[in-house]
Amino acid sequence: MENALVPQVGHADSGRLRVERLLPILARTVLVGLAVGRPLPGEMAVGWRSFYIKRHKEMADGANVVAKFVKRNSPTESLEVGDYLRLIEQLYTRGLGFKDVVMLLFASKENVLLNLVGVHYSIFLLGVPANLVLEALQSCHISERLVCVRWWKLGRWFYGFRLRDESRCRRVSLGDLVLDKEEEVLGVLHRGTIHEVLRVQISVADGPCTLWG
Template sequence: MQKGKADSISIISSLPEDVALKIASLLQVRDLCALGCCSMFWKELCFSDCIWESLVRNRWPSLSSFHFPSSSSTHSPSFEKLFVWKIGLQKWRKLYLERHVELGVRARSVVKFLEACSRSESLEVGDYLKAVDTLIGTMFGFEDVQRFLFNPQMNVLINLVGVHYCLTTLGIPGDNLVEALRIHEISDRRVCVRWWKVGRWYYGFRMRDESHSRWVSLADLATEDDEHVLGVLRRGAVHEVLRVQISVVGRPSKPWSCNSYTEIN
């Protein structure tokens, strides 16, 4: 065996377990898995529950304790968690991987649904809110939205659904959301929101229905610079608002007779 390689193995083997655990706990999932392939020592540590429990809780903080495996350990890597590592359980890693795959499948179904509903580059608010409700029901996390819905190659209407969910359900601060949009290069993408309101009554006669439209960027919505538009999207077609439609800027709107009845699988 070469001297340099032997010295490297010796250094790794001599690391205190809590130090090695701290190193692994600072890594992202991809780097953690890569480190776990380096040796049996790192494989046993990087694939242990004491690491993956924190990854699960950090990625999906909205999940209640009911959804998590029972654990008597604390949430952050510590000496106590070394005992869990020694047992060799991997229920948290399994939960992370299964949920990651599940959310990927659900995200693809939402994307297909939105694509089917917006073939002419416009989307009715009922379908829009149905997609948002699917994200709520599946309890997507902020990382999931960025990974699956903030792709610049996707239709901007899909990006918009992700922004709406982050604001109204996850409560992501505007600055954090704008930074995520900037990183994914979609902050300047724009949509046109149109809504029709029942005409006002004037001396016993009802005036024509009122048409309103606004062009807005994803970054503007994230910072709520145009709070009125966000309010229209949140409420949908209710009370005096007859219809709300979102379209890609520069694209013609669908006629009144074109309504989508596509279901999300």
């Protein structure tokens, strides 16, 4: 069974995230200085430019790793939950911030599964407030995009006998997931195959959400 042991943000990570939040402020400071004709010292200008380019490349590389994996699965347009959670861990390892997610993963041209990975990462690992995630989805015109989530649960015990396994299927929008209208689905995605859940599959919702045969 896959175990949804997604890393939690600790003290060191919180410090890193605070630094990431300062980067746009520093960037604006530099740009404003240049705009009013106040040039930066040579070493500072070169150092900042090199740092910014390197940082942007690292974030783009991290997002590309995730995007390539999703595209390799595009013939079936689906992901098993173990792979899905590993993609989220990849983003965490690479240190993507929310602005990186919006720019690289929330593009309407991307697969909706990639959009979903970005939503999950933003909520659970970055701790971005739901209203900000929803605003980003709406501004990128992807809040109404749909995914289909299927999962199997082990049958319950009833007077010494185990009942048949239960299958569930939900067709949900990214916006509803953010607003907790589909709290059960988001919980299943976050926990993965643990305890009574035997399998979870996420797919593009092109049509009605049907159960496995």
